[in-house]
Amino acid sequence: MTLEVTDGVSGVPAGLSMRVLEPEGWDAFYDALERAFGGGAESAEEREVWRSVSNCDRFIGVYDGNDVVGTAGVFSFRLTVPGGESVRAGGVTMVSVQPTHRRRGVLRSMMRRQLDDIRAAGEPLAMLTASEPPIYGRFGYGNASDQLSATIDTGRVRLALPEGTDRVRLRIAEPVEVRGECERIYAARVPSRPGMLARQPGWEAVPILDPPSGREGASPLLCVTAELDGKLSGYARYSVKSRWDSAGPNGSVVLRDLEALDPVSGAALWDFLFGIDLTSTLVVRNRPSDDPLLHLVSDIRRCRVAIRDSCYIRLVDVGRALAARTYTAPVDVVLDVADSFCPWNEGRWRLSGDAKGAACEPSKEPADLALSVRELASVYLGGVPLTALAGAGRVRELRQGALAEASAAFRGLAEPWLPHGF
Incomplete structure (x- = not known):
């Protein structure tokens, strides 16, 4: 399937085309991906494993003639959210643009197509791990979980x-x-x-x-x-x-x-x-x-612990996503959500819930908190306090007390964690 050439906002840049990946095109697609990331070729074993778990119907390439100049794919995942439910999520993967075609709108066109497709598939969430975190914030992704690394002196630590x-x-x-x-x-x-x-x-x-x-x-x-x-x-x-x-x-x-x-x-x-x-x-x-x-451990300092960002979340359907999880404390707030890239999420949403369940519907009531979909993504899994984002000026409290109420409710009982990349 080839997309019609349109402008760089809603479609591919002029002179390029976007197509759903055909199985016979996998090697050319993967070659372009490896080239864009600047590393050597992966082993045949690795390539075959990733081919085996990839559904080509959910992968797209941007082409300049017969040359692959952009790649992106989606895995069909189920993600655990606070409360223990397993929620459908599109796992965004293998995103690349060739250095010859940077800053021409190729990435934006792929992000647009992916989020539209994830929404059409009925997945309320998208997720990814970012090679370069600044890229994805402008598309509404927020860092929602961290990972711990350590180098432990086992001769001294007990x-x-x-x-x-x-x-x-x-x-x-x-x-x-x-x-x-x-x-x-x-x-x-x-x-x-x-x-x-x-x-x-x-x-x-x-x-x-x-x-x-x-x-x-x-x-x-x-x-x-x-x-x-x-x-x-x-x-x-x-x-x-x-x-x-x-x-x-x-x-x-x-x-x-x-x-x-x-x-x-x-x-x-x-x-x-x-x-x-x-x-x-x-x-x-x-x-x-x-x-x-x-x-x-007996001596945390000799473990040389470090924390870094890991999983980035994107709420594709704000109402369904917020209703899919539970909340540690009772909450009843109206959120004024900004989302220019997925405008169907824009506007006021009333979220009410507790540890047993939740509902989230469009609302005409006065807003209690104002924030963008990126901030909602960061707090969604319960690892980032809303109060911290408010302290950075990224969340505005419009009703006194609403920030403390919502922040306590969103926090989880365990820190979120993505056990492996994709």
Whole structure:
């Protein structure tokens, strides 16, 4: 399907065309993506995994003649929101513009098409991880969750293990062989934290993708499982990077992911990672910002913890999105929402809800708070206080007391977290 050439606001720039990706065009599409990101070619294994989870009907390319100059795609996801519900979301991915075609409206035309398509598909949310965060704010995306990284000196940091940790049995396993069991653990964890993705069929291959080119000198991917009372209760996937210096072994353990169904299984897995022979450092690259690990360690300073932005959310349908989650405290506010890129969201919305459910409908009542859809996106998963955005001048209180009421209601019981990229 080729779009008609129109202006750079509602369609593609003059002289270019936009088409839904045909399966036979996948390699040319992916070649253009790799070129735009400036890296070397990924392995055939990686390319095939991403091909297998991609629905070409939801991918588009912008073409200059036969050359791919813009790429963008959408994955069909289900995202956990505060309250534990799994909400449909369009996962925006593989967005690129060739350096020869920058600043001509190519990206804007793809964002326009994507959000229209996500809305038509009935998905109230869009989400992405941003290579360059400033790009997406102008399209209404707000940073809604963070990720924690740490480089832990395991020679000096100790763990305060909870009672019962010694009941957990650990077993080394091949990642492929226990993939199904690990996926069941992961699936059981998904409703417990906003921001987590329910993995669709085929996505079980993504967490164990392990091309040699991506190991950076570390071992192939390894896996340890935890059992409590004879039942699988957790797992950790990791690699080991061997290093020796004049003082002896000084290797690193690099954690890929860890999930556990209970505190003692989680603690047992961390204890295992801390104690691997010939290593003195544990590298953690993506954990929740409120990870229990922070309260197990004896010396947080020697963990060299860092927090950075992770998942960006976009409310495609304000009413449906706000009604899909629950609220920690009772709330009844009228929001005056600005959204120039998706004007169907513009205007006043009355949000009323509590821990049991919510409703959000268009309203003609006086507004209590004024903000843009970007601010709503940032607070949507419960990780960013509305009061912080108001302090930055990005939310205006129009009724005294409304800000405190809404901020308390939007905050979640657990910090939101996206466990893996896409």
